[in-house]
Amino acid sequence: METRGSLETELLETPAAKEAVVFANTASYVLNRIRVDTSADYVAKSLTTPQIIEAIRDILTQSSGTVNELVKFYVLLTSLALRPDVSDFKELLISLSFGSIPWAREIITLILQEQVPTVVKNIVYESYGRVSNSARAISTNTTVGTVVTGG
Numbered sequence: 001m002e003t004r005g006s007l008e009t010e011l012l013e014t015p016a017a018k019e020a021v022v023f024a025n026t027a028s029y030v031l032n033r034i035r036v037d038t039s040a041d042y043v044a045k046s047l048t049t050p051q052i053i054e055a056i057r058d059i060l061t062q063s064s065g066t067v068n069e070l071v072k073f074y075v076l077l078t079s080l081a082l083r084p085d086v087s088d089f090k091e092l093l094i095s096l097s098f099g100s101i102p103w104a105r106e107i108i109t110l111i112l113q114e115q116v117p118t119v120v121k122n123i124v125y126e127s128y129g130r131v132s133n134s135a136r137a138i139s140t141n142t143t144v145g146t147v148v149t150g151g
Contacts, residue, residue: 008042011038011039012039012042012043012071012072012075013071014037014039016033016038017034017039017040017074017075018071020034021034021067021071021074024102026103027106027107027110028106028110030078030103030107031081034074035078037075040075040082041082043075043076043079044083047079049086049088049089050089052076052080053080053092053093056073056077057096059072059073060096060098073104077104077107077111078111080093081114086111087112090112094112096108
């Protein structure tokens, strides 16, 4: 696949990603370790969600079964956790056949369970009648209210 081929191997196969795959003992271990690695961030910023899914499919159908291919697979899979639109592809992800790749199905389930709609707002607050600082708030529910701070 051209998309996967355009990714730089040294940015995909980082030492931390390799270590996470080699020493993995649970799906959450793989997900949590690779998600904070630069390799997953690189993929999430370089490819769209459909391109990542296509690259995953390519590995599933053309994989040589090497450790490096497994590392690439897990980096691609984990990068989906960093994509804001991954829940739009839930049905497609659930329908993928991962064969005998350990923890792939569990990682997809974990990623999809984590997806909570968020709303980001910029807030300007006042202190003693003058506008002072601005802050960024992230809300994961629909509660609306006023924030009161001491002064």
